[in-house]
Amino acid sequence: MINNLNILLPEIFLSLSIFSILMLGVFIKKSFNIVFNLTSLILILTIAIILNNPNNEVKIFLDSFIRDSFSNYFKILILISSLFVLNSSKNFITENNLDKFEYPIIILLSILGMFFMVSSNDLILFYLGLELQSLSLYILASIDRDNLRSSESGIKYFVLSALSSGLLLYGCSLLYGFTGSTNFDLIANQLTKENVGAVFAMVFILVGLAFKVSAVPFHMWTPDVYEGAPTSITNYFAVVPKVAGLALLIKFMLIPFSNILLEWQTILIFISIASMILGAVAAIVQKNIKRLLAYSSIGHIGYALAGVATGEISGYESSIVYISIYVIMNIGAFSCLYLLKKDGQYKENISDLSGISKKHPLLAISLLIILFSMAGVPPLGGFFAKFYIFTAVLEKEMYALAIIGLLTTVISAFYYLKIIKTIYFDDSFIILEKVKNKTAQVSIFLSCSILLTFFLYPAILSNIVSSLFAN
Amino acid sequence: MNFPILSTLIFLPLISSFFIFLSKDKKNNFSSIYISLFSSIATFLLSLFLWYSLDANTAEFQFVEEKSWINNFIKFKLGVDGISILFIVLTAFITPICIISCINSVKDRVKEFLIAILVLETFMIGVFCSLDLVIFYLFFEGGLIPMFLIIGVWGGSRRVYSAFKFFLFTLLGSVLMLVAIIVIYWLTGTTDITEIYEIKIPKEHQNLLWLAFLSSFAVKMPMWPVHTWLPDAHVEAPTAGSVILAAILLKMAGYGFLRFSIPMFPYASEFFTPLIFSLSIIAIIYTSLVALMQEDMKKLIAYSSVAHMGYVTLGIFTFTKQGIEGSIYQMISHGLISAALFLCVGVVYDRLHSRLISTYGGLVNYLPKYSLLFLIFALAALGLPGTTGFLGEFLILTGTFQKSYLAAILATLGVVLGAAYMLWLTKRVIFGVTQNPKIQTLSDVNKSEIIMLATLAFFVIFFGFYPMPLMETFSVSVNGLIDNYQLALNNR
Numbered sequence: 032m033i034n035n036l037n038i039l040l041p042e043i044f045l046s047l048s049i050f051s052i053l054m055l056g057v058f059i060k061k062s063f064n065i066v067f068n069l070t071s072l073i074l075i076l077t078i079a080i081i082l083n084n085p086n087n088e089v090k091i092f093l094d095s096f097i098r099d100s101f102s103n104y105f106k107i108l109i110l111i112s113s114l115f116v117l118n119s120s121k122n123f124i125t126e127n128n129l130d131k132f133e134y135p136i137i138i139l140l141s142i143l144g145m146f147f148m149v150s151s152n153d154l155i156l157f158y159l160g161l162e163l164q165s166l167s168l169y170i171l172a173s174i175d176r177d178n179l180r181s182s183e184s185g186i187k188y189f190v191l192s193a194l195s196s197g198l199l200l201y202g203c204s205l206l207y208g209f210t211g212s213t214n215f216d217l218i219a220n221q222l223t224k225e226n227v228g229a230v231f232a233m234v235f236i237l238v239g240l241a242f243k244v245s246a247v248p249f250h251m252w253t254p255d256v257y258e259g260a261p262t263s264i265t266n267y268f269a270v271v272p273k274v275a276g277l278a279l280l281i282k283f284m285l286i287p288f289s290n291i292l293l294e295w296q297t298i299l300i301f302i303s304i305a306s307m308i309l310g311a312v313a314a315i316v317q318k319n320i321k322r323l324l325a326y327s328s329i330g331h332i333g334y335a336l337a338g339v340a341t342g343e344i345s346g347y348e349s350s351i352v353y354i355s356i357y358v359i360m361n362i363g364a365f366s367c368l369y370l371l372k373k374d375g376q377y378k379e380n381i382s383d384l385s386g387i388s389k390k391h392p393l394l395a396i397s398l399l400i401i402l403f404s405m406a407g408v409p410p411l412g413g414f415f416a417k418f419y420i421f422t423a424v425l426e427k428e429m430y431a432l433a434i435i436g437l438l439t440t441v442i443s444a445f446y447y448l449k450i451i452k453t454i455y456f457d458d459s460f461i462i463l464e465k466v467k468n469k470t471a472q473v474s475i476f477l478s479c480s481i482l483l484t485f486f487l488y489p490a491i492l493s494n495i496v497s498s499l500f501a502n
Numbered sequence: 503m504n505f506p507i508l509s510t511l512i513f514l515p516l517i518s519s520f521f522i523f524l525s526k527d528k529k530n531n532f533s534s535i536y537i538s539l540f541s542s543i544a545t546f547l548l549s550l551f552l553w554y555s556l557d558a559n560t561a562e563f564q565f566v567e568e569k570s571w572i573n574n575f576i577k578f579k580l581g582v583d584g585i586s587i588l589f590i591v592l593t594a595f596i597t598p599i600c601i602i603s604c605i606n607s608v609k610d611r612v613k614e615f616l617i618a619i620l621v622l623e624t625f626m627i628g629v630f631c632s633l634d635l636v637i638f639y640l641f642f643e644g645g646l647i648p649m650f651l652i653i654g655v656w657g658g659s660r661r662v663y664s665a666f667k668f669f670l671f672t673l674l675g676s677v678l679m680l681v682a683i684i685v686i687y688w689l690t691g692t693t694d695i696t697e698i699y700e701i702k703i704p705k706e707h708q709n710l711l712w713l714a715f716l717s718s719f720a721v722k723m724p725m726w727p728v729h730t731w732l733p734d735a736h737v738e739a740p741t742a743g744s745v746i747l748a749a750i751l752l753k754m755a756g757y758g759f760l761r762f763s764i765p766m767f768p769y770a771s772e773f774f775t776p777l778i779f780s781l782s783i784i785a786i787i788y789t790s791l792v793a794l795m796q797e798d799m800k801k802l803i804a805y806s807s808v809a810h811m812g813y814v815t816l817g818i819f820t821f822t823k824q825g826i827e828g829s830i831y832q833m834i835s836h837g838l839i840s841a842a843l844f845l846c847v848g849v850v851y852d853r854l855h856s857r858l859i860s861t862y863g864g865l866v867n868y869l870p871k872y873s874l875l876f877l878i879f880a881l882a883a884l885g886l887p888g889t890t891g892f893l894g895e896f897l898i899l900t901g902t903f904q905k906s907y908l909a910a911i912l913a914t915l916g917v918v919l920g921a922a923y924m925l926w927l928t929k930r931v932i933f934g935v936t937q938n939p940k941i942q943t944l945s946d947v948n949k950s951e952i953i954m955l956a957t958l959a960f961f962v963i964f965f966g967f968y969p970m971p972l973m974e975t976f977s978v979s980v981n982g983l984i985d986n987y988q989l990a991l992n993n994r
Contacts, residue, residue: 388655392614403647408643408644408646408647408673409639409640409641409643409644410640410641410644414640414643415572418680418684421680421684422684422687425681425684425685425688430681433681433684434678434681437677437678437680437681438674438677440673440677441670441673441674441677444669444670444673445666445670448650448666448669448670451650451654452662452666455651455654455655456655456661456662456665486640488571489571489572490570490571
């Protein structure tokens with residue numbers, strides 16, 4: 032039993048520290064700064080704990096909790112991205128009066144939920160983790176409660192997400208009914224193609240998961256919530272839950288549903304193509320950067336799902352590489368938004384970027400790198416992400432998926448180019464306020480330099496990712 | 503040979519552009535200009551050294567550099583042979599000229615402009631050096647970013663439209679090539695082109711793959727009917743942008759046909775020869791007629807570029823020694839001549855800010871030196887014997903006569919049309935009556951313009967009379983290309 036707790040150390044540490052800083056926050060006045068800094072410290076310590084833990088596969092608690100290199104990779108990705116998202120948005124949070132001590136604590140709670148999601152090997156644990164994450168996200172979406180749009184987006188997200196959770200739970204119970212177990216390994220043994228009920232359950236579970244990663248046709252909440260929520264929250268939404276959602280999708284394909292892959296694939300291919308097309312087409316007319324990034328993230332998820340849809344290890348690897356590079360690009364892009372301040376307000380329209388290249392060349396060139404990378408133009412990092420995906424897709428000879436995917440990259444290149452056009456080609460020039468936000472600048476710098484130098488040694492990321500599937 | 507001379511050649515401009523980025527001079531951009539000029543001339547000298555030390559008696563790739571890159575299956579592999587070395591030298595030669603030209607013509611954001619040009623040079627040299635399909639694609643596509651910015655930031659009034667059209671056309675063509683590259687990888691297990699030459703791609707896959715490569719090369723070439731981005735891009739781009747576009751970017755596709763399409767897909771290349779022939783003939787005749795009717799000088803030269811590139815594709819797909827050698831020669835010659843013509847337009851544009859033919863007339867009376875140089879390049883463009891323009895077209899037509907009389911006769915018609923539009927342009931711009939009083943006040947070419955144009959004129963005439971240095975360089979490589987092609991066809 033004690034050994035088992037050792038394996039659970041990151042989760043135990045995280046939950047205990049959440050409770051202690053919650054107490055701290057309640058009993059100390061104006062505790063935001065302390066709680067915030069402690070949160071960063073906790074995130075770093077958790078990374079250290081995970082890195083110190085061995086990577087070998089261990090299942091505990093009646094095989095319901097699994098610790099392996101796969102879950103550890105995702106945990107570290109979640110922690111690092113949250114660390115960057117939180118710290119680069121600190122200025123934004125305090126200046127927009129969001130500096131309540133609950134803010135970082137709720138983020139930590141959602142991270143705890145995601146930890147259980149990526150480590151789950153059982154439907155119940157999986158559902159609990161998912162709900163802990165979702166409930167925290169509902170609160171986060173409406174954290175700016177005096178703002179009408181923030182509250183609206185919170186309610187919208189809550190209603191739709193609760194519905195999808197319901198569908199997911201229904202799927203889980205069907206699956207239990209047809210296979211007689213909640214454990215992933217046992218379900219995998221029980222499931223066969225003839226088990227029509229289980230295929231039904233699979234569809235419900237897929238709907239729930241597709242909602243969480245905002246894939247078409249379950250994407251409706253994304254643009255509204257992204258636009259309505261404060262930018263710092265949108266940043267978190269765009270990065271961290273997607274990572275966990277994709278990890279779950281891969282996990283479901285790897286273990287419980289590995290025997291009915293064909294049925295999964297058909298649906299995933301459709302979802303992937305639909306997301307790529309909608310993400311590319313709908314973003315063209317957007318004027319708000321956050322809304323545009325929402326559609327762009329739908330498109331990106333489409334590419335990541337294309338890798339998952341192959342049903343091969345190489346495809347999963349390419350998806351994980353894709354989502355890792357996606358995280359880097361999005362942290363960079365949102366950090367740029369924290370520097371767009373004019374007349375005492377943070378701006379979020381594309382027209383506010385008009386001609387900033389003249390007075391703010393560094394910000395402009397960073398956005399240029401990030402946007403070209405998102406468009407997938409070589410030699411930037413985003414190209415390699417797409418390259419891995421399409422290599423995996425074409426290995427399975429799914430030509431239609433590859434060609435549609437690549438044609439949508441051309442369409443989506445159009446709206447990225449439109450932003451670059453606004454930054455570089457427009458004659459008017461906007462002078463932004465000086466924002467003292469070192470951490471955002473550091474995040475932008477790191478993101479850009481990773482994207483720029485990725486081509487020197489692209490194997491570094493793919494080697495790590497392929498080691499996750501070594502056994 | 504341990505020194506990585508090709509990598510140095512590729513990354514020298516990139517590294518110096520980084521230094522320009524760091525340099526700080528507020529008023530005049532002397533330090534940026536000197537750094538870029540120095541680095542581009544160093545690159546040129548290095549490329550000359552490479553040319554000098556290249557063994558022209560073998561068709562093998564030389565100076566090969568190899569490094570494992572992505573998961574050991576894609577290698578970072580560089581190398582040159584007799585065909586690619588000339589394009590590298592051409593690139594390294596044109597870049598300093600562009601940098602000199604921007605001293606006169608680019609007024610704002612000079613520093614960024616020089617960075618864009620140098621980054622572009624890196625990508626262009628990379629295209630001609632790469633011996634791996636993925637690396638090739640990387641450099642081929644990467645060049646879009648700086649060119650998009652050059653057109654969009656420093657271009658004319660319709661620059662946004664042109665820049666978008668340029669970017670999206672090229673990207674759309676190229677994504678299909680990316681699909682083909684990945685498919686080739688799964689078919690052969692490698693993207694190293696020397697290995698693919700050995701393995702030979704199965705016959706039943708060749709046609710589709712060839713078409714996917716064509717979609718990219720046809721846009722870049724540009725071939726009729728996807729040439730429409732070129733006139734727009736040329737017209738709106740600043741002078742240096744037009745020069746690079748015409749002199750080097752268009753050559754990438756011709757080089758791509760020689761390096762990839764023909765050796766990798768011999769059956770498909772043979773199968774689609776009638777298609778290429780028809781498209782080339784249409785391009786030659788149709789765009790020549792369109793060029794006749796242009797009122798904008800840059801547009802006229804742009805359309806003439808499409809016609810000249812029509813000869814190149816025609817020559818390549820004759821698969822004869824004369825045809826292919828003529829094509830390579832034509833590409834080098836067009837690189838010099840079209841660059842010079844765009845510079846000539848740039849010279850008068852800097853003074854009067856008009857590209858319309860009707861603005862000018864009778865320049866010979868007031869700008870004698872300029873008129874002489876313009877005349878030399880115009881005559882070279884129409885293929886006057888004694889200039890590089892003649893030899894390329896002559897060899898291509900000789901090659902074409904061996905394959906198809908009809909195509910050759912129609913293509914010869916294009917030579918006549920070419921003479922028509924070039925001579926008419928010269929008549930209206932250089933000679934004729936001076937209508938516009940402003941022309942009398944114009945100053946003749948200044949020192950830096952003389953340096954650029956006279957160097958180009960010297961090479962146009964020198965290689966027109968004495969083509970041996972170029973011919974000897976690529977002759978053996980071309981023989982090897984044709985031998986392998988014939989061997990592949992005989993083995994079926």
